[in-house]
Amino acid sequence: MPASPELQRQMLRQMQTIRRFEERASDDYHNGAIYGVVHCYIGEEAVAVGVCSALTVEDQIISNHRGHGHCIAKGADLNRMMAELYGRQDGYCKGKGGSMHIADFSIGMLGANGIVGGGLSIVTGAGLAAQLAGKGGVAVCFFGDGASNAGSFHESLNIAARWKLPMLYVCEHNSWAANTSSQMTHAADNVAGRAAGYGMPGVVVDGNDVLAVYEAATEAVARARAGEGPTLIECKTYRWRAHTERLGAVDPRPPEEIAAWMARDPIRHLVDELKQQQGQYSDTEFQALDDEVMAVVEAAVAFAEASPFPAPEAALDDVFAA
Amino acid sequence: MREISYARAGMEALVEEMQRDPTTIHLATDAPPSLVEEFGEARIRATPITENAFSGIAIGAAGSGLRPIVNWSMVTFCFVAMDQIVNQASKIHYMFGGQQTFPIVFRSSVGGGTSLAAQHSQSPYSMFMNLAGLKLILPSTPYDMKGLLKSAIRDNNPVLSFESTRLMGLKGEVPEGDYTVALGVADVKRPGTDITVIALAWLVHESLAAAEVMEKEGVSVEVVDPRTLFPLDNETMRASVQKTGRLVIADEAGPTAGASAEIAALIMEDPATFAALKAPPKRVCALQVPIPYSPNLENHVFPDRHRIIAGIREVMEAG
Numbered sequence: 003m004p005a006s007p008e009l010q011r012q013m014l015r016q017m018q019t020i021r022r023f024e025e026r027a028s029d030d031y032h033n034g035a036i037y038g039v040v041h042c043y044i045g046e047e048a049v050a051v052g053v054c055s056a057l058t059v060e061d062q063i064i065s066n067h068r069g070h071g072h073c074i075a076k077g078a079d080l081n082r083m084m085a086e087l088y089g090r091q092d093g094y095c096k097g098k099g100g101s102m103h104i105a106d107f108s109i110g111m112l113g114a115n116g117i118v119g120g121g122l123s124i125v126t127g128a129g130l131a132a133q134l135a136g137k138g139g140v141a142v143c144f145f146g147d148g149a150s151n152a153g154s155f156h157e158s159l160n161i162a163a164r165w166k167l168p169m170l171y172v173c174e175h176n177s178w179a180a181n182t183s184s185q186m187t188h189a190a191d192n193v194a195g196r197a198a199g200y201g202m203p204g205v206v207v208d209g210n211d212v213l214a215v216y217e218a219a220t221e222a223v224a225r226a227r228a229g230e231g232p233t234l235i236e237c238k239t240y241r242w243r244a245h246t247e248r249l250g251a252v253d254p255r256p257p258e259e260i261a262a263w264m265a266r267d268p269i270r271h272l273v274d275e276l277k278q279q280q281g282q283y284s285d286t287e288f289q290a291l292d293d294e295v296m297a298v299v300e301a302a303v304a305f306a307e308a309s310p311f312p313a314p315e316a317a318l319d320d321v322f323a324a
Numbered sequence: 325m326r327e328i329s330y331a332r333a334g335m336e337a338l339v340e341e342m343q344r345d346p347t348t349i350h351l352a353t354d355a356p357p358s359l360v361e362e363f364g365e366a367r368i369r370a371t372p373i374t375e376n377a378f379s380g381i382a383i384g385a386a387g388s389g390l391r392p393i394v395n396w397s398m399v400t401f402c403f404v405a406m407d408q409i410v411n412q413a414s415k416i417h418y419m420f421g422g423q424q425t426f427p428i429v430f431r432s433s434v435g436g437g438t439s440l441a442a443q444h445s446q447s448p449y450s451m452f453m454n455l456a457g458l459k460l461i462l463p464s465t466p467y468d469m470k471g472l473l474k475s476a477i478r479d480n481n482p483v484l485s486f487e488s489t490r491l492m493g494l495k496g497e498v499p500e501g502d503y504t505v506a507l508g509v510a511d512v513k514r515p516g517t518d519i520t521v522i523a524l525a526w527l528v529h530e531s532l533a534a535a536e537v538m539e540k541e542g543v544s545v546e547v548v549d550p551r552t553l554f555p556l557d558n559e560t561m562r563a564s565v566q567k568t569g570r571l572v573i574a575d576e577a578g579p580t581a582g583a584s585a586e587i588a589a590l591i592m593e594d595p596a597t598f599a600a601l602k603a604p605p606k607r608v609c610a611l612q613v614p615i616p617y618s619p620n621l622e623n624h625v626f627p628d629r630h631r632i633i634a635g636i637r638e639v640m641e642a643g
Binding site: 062064093094095096097098099103105106107108112113115116117120122123124125126127128129130131132134135141153154157158160161164165319320321322323324 | 349366367369371372374376377378379380381382383384385386387388389390392407408411412416417418419420421422423424425426427456457459480481
């Protein structure tokens with residue numbers, strides 16, 4: 003089912019929000035307001051937004067170390083996200099998680115995760131819970147081409163298929179696992195081809211085309227809700243930035259490869275689609291959208307700056323649940 | 325009162341809790357037929373041999389409103405799932421700021437004495453004591469097994485249940501129906517006045533046998549069973565040592581960075597307990613080697629009542 007014009011505009015807003023949020027996060031990381039590490043999703047926005055646009059708030063997703071885009075696409079509050087990056091008390095994790103551990107269980111965002119491949123089985127458990135609840139809920143795993151080579155990928159997909167769990171496994175194939183090319187690590191070019199071994203459908207999608215991602219996700223979600231089991235969706239995409247934002251971080255990727263992918267900007271692609279489909283869309287309108295998004299990101303920064311640091315003794319809280 | 329085995333007591337706890345709470349599910353490579361018959365295949369899942377995956381599935385299911393009980397069978401197999409235990413289960417409540425609870429029980433058998441050699445004769449609980457965020461139970465009797473396992477299943481945190489291989493057939497009094505044993509409450513298995521033996525799991529019984537022998541020699545031995553390694557009941561252990569002034573710690577695991585080392589440190593860093601000591605404490609543990617196969621070798625490696633008696637005598641002679 004194609005996305006309605008309203009939904010397409012909403013997608014554009016979300017993608018632009020991810021991009022502006024991360025540009026700001028990167029700047030603030032470099033100026034010292036954000037600690038530890040930041041992994042930017044810029045360039046891959048169409049995957050998170052295309053998939054999450056096919057979900058409801060009751061559906062669940064899990065993310066990886068590059069998680070800001072998934073959080074925003076699932077509807078996370080930018081203020082609490084930025085406050086978490088700033089290490090503040092009002093952050094999603096009260097300053098205990100940072101960029102790699104943002105979660106919002108109230109909207110079905112089961113967390114970013116610092117272990118590559120770590121989320122594959124956890125979210126499969128969410129799929130099991132959804133199946134037992136019997137309310138048509140779906141669980142979605144976002145993971146990279148790097149994680150697709152971990153044992154947990156095979157174990158989880160086999161179980162999900164055997165148990166017909168309502169799942170989407172969404173591989174964001176950006177061709178680089180940290181600083182190693184997938185050409186060095188993958189025996190076959192397409193991860194989706196492995197789906198045949200688990201008896202589930204596997205599809206390859208242009209991960210920079212949000213409408214194509216949305217259509218593939220919508221079809222897989224319908225299968226999952228109908229009790230027909232999981233789908234593996236491989237989205238071919240690319241991150242514009244180095245593996246992390248750390249200054250001087252190694253980036254062995256060929257500049258011409260980066261340039262070629264940047265020329266296929268997923269946001270520009272949707273703007274062009276909107277112009278073509280709905281003649282009335284204009285660059286002025288996009289500029290207005292961008293101004294609004296910038297204001298929202300600025301407000302998130304202001305919220306984070308106004309939030310206090312947690313009291314040192316709070317480090318002892320929440321080790322155990324009551 | 326009726327007597328049932330340690331293994332049967334564990335099964336009874338599991339069945340009663342699954343009857344009590346429809347959000348409980350069971351994940352293991354074997355689906356016990358009696359459980360499938362009572363609770364159905366949806367809740368009693370036979371998994372592929374994928375400890376890493378089904379331990380992670382338990383975490384995700386717990387975070388989504390279920391109360392999974394995982395059986396790794398032997399503790400050996402949990403090492404395949406260490407990423408999920410260490411990087412996820414122990415930290416996930418904390419690193420997300422406490423926004424979600426993860427009630428999970430991971431069961432496994434520990435210890436040796438059955439000629440299963442190095443991989444299948446391990447007692448690695450101290451590895452998990454070293455992490456923050458996990459609760460650890462180590463029952464020594466059928467009564468404690470049922471009561472502790474019920475508490476573990478009702479707890480809102482990941483709990484690892486280490487169950488002694490050597491005790492599976494041990495029979496003991498267990499009440500019919502529901503009762504619990506609280507986590508973090510040690511049990512004085514035998515009161516005494518001259519020396520405290522803090523013993524874990526199977527070695528509780530070896531210590532009780534040693535205490536009988538020592539009584540004939542006029543030495544009154546108090547046997548304390550911590551029952552849970554996290555939370556660990558400092559108060560009861562320290563009170564016993566303050567009373568007797570002497571301490572032996574008996575553990576089927578090796579001594580290095582073991583539960584015995586932690587218990588010794590907790591006893592000695594408390595000024596009042598340290599001041600009450602009349603002699604240096606003594607640890608009676610397995611030799612620090614992988615567990616060998618041949619009974620002749622295996623018996624040499626593990627501590628038993630004879631070594632506990634020797635340890636008691638050594639401490640009594642020292643002061």
